[in-house]
Amino acid sequence: MHEHRKDGAELIFLPDGCAIPNNPRLPVLLHRGAVTPGDPAAAEALFRQHGWRPAWRNGIFDWHHYHSNAHEALAIVDGAVRVQLGGEAGVQLDLAAGDVLVLPAGTGHRNLGAEGALLVVGAYPQGSAPPDQLHGAPEEGERARHAIAATADPTQDPVTGGAYPIG
Template sequence: MKAVVDPQSFLLEEGPDMPNNPGLPVLLYPQALGDEVTDKAGAFEQRFRENGWGGTWRNGIMGHHHFHPDAHEALGIARGFVEVQLGGEAGKRFRLQAGDLVVLPAGIGHKNLSASDDLLVVGAYPRGQEDYTICRSKAEVTSMPDVPLPESDPFYGKEGPLTRIW
């Protein structure tokens, strides 16, 4: 197993269209999975499962701004690359590639701006947050619920960086 490396973190203030989460940063783990891992989708699924994150799926990232008011979300890039915008129309752009992991606090807007034809993303949610809501505008929620913090980091477990940073 790779040594635990603290992720990059980015706070995103509330935007005109997305609530975001000014109290919890987005966590970006560049190359969480090294080049030696050939089945990145399976490796992300296994790590998520071992660390108490469920509701896993394999697909891409939606091509419109959206957020989950009631769930935190882990997105492992298993194949290809994607340029995402986090935080809504006024948010920041990131290029994510195979092996990268990004963890989004509840309320963070995200959108696929462009991607490789072979993009494959594995998503997961903390225990108890697998039945999440998808909203396209903060006008759809009267107030953001108080979403419980995850019990563990989706990649490194109970002693992982997320549990210290959040």
Template sequence: MKLPEIRTYLFQDDGTIPNNRVLPVVLYPGALKDQAAQTENLFNRHHWLNSWTNGVFPYHHYHSNAHEVLGVIRGSITLQLGGGQGEHVELNAGDVVVLPAGTGHKRLSASADFQVVGAYPDGMDYNLRTGKEGERPQVLQEIEQVPLPDCDPVFGESGPLLRLWKGLF
């Protein structure tokens, strides 16, 4: 599989959504364009498990105890990444985005046929946090304790995610 264009985004803590102070969001535009229907199987083969197919919540949320991969299998979506002051990112069928633990995300709009597959390294259970008062300092500790994945969800053991994330330590 040919390596796609890669975009990265690093978001700072905005006081409500912690984001991840070290690991960037990694976006693979069009990485699975010709095989969007195989997205879940591909993630699972690369040990990103506990997968689901659905949509994205229309409110800011994050997972403090797990990294998450989202692969668009149908339609399109505009996400806001990084909290209320974050980036608006348009994703289409075949696009994949990897969200490090703590990264805020919210659906701003989506096409009527939109569907996404989500999964987590080694099938980690994930929580749902929204930036409510009282979530800190526990979530900050949880984010720092999430281990790095062993495989890139799209490209496996030799994927760019591992080089990007492991190179930061």
């Protein structure tokens, strides 16, 4: 289900994907055109300003994975990418340089194909645990669902600085 906030950000609610749990309470946020294309330092500064710790510059893995103990912000700085969220039956989104995706703990994501030299800046809320990396194996399920429920909500939207997810 897709909704929009007053500021235009999309809220994407994902159901439990069985192997990929997703988040039962918090939506994915999609901010289109939120960062300056080609400027990873500006994306990192924006995240830092709103209480998110830039942690890496790279791409997005091409296999389903999720973090059960941390929320993640992904700024597409260069290139374009089609991502799948929520597991095998999940939604597909086309993202371009400038877009920011905010994934609540438990949200499955993978790269379905990129155009150009894809560069993504990843960030996590200040004070969050180092993110685990899970793949949807059956033995992960119960522990992952407990970790998702125990992960504190972000205090701020990494793009606007407003309350997450309301904005």
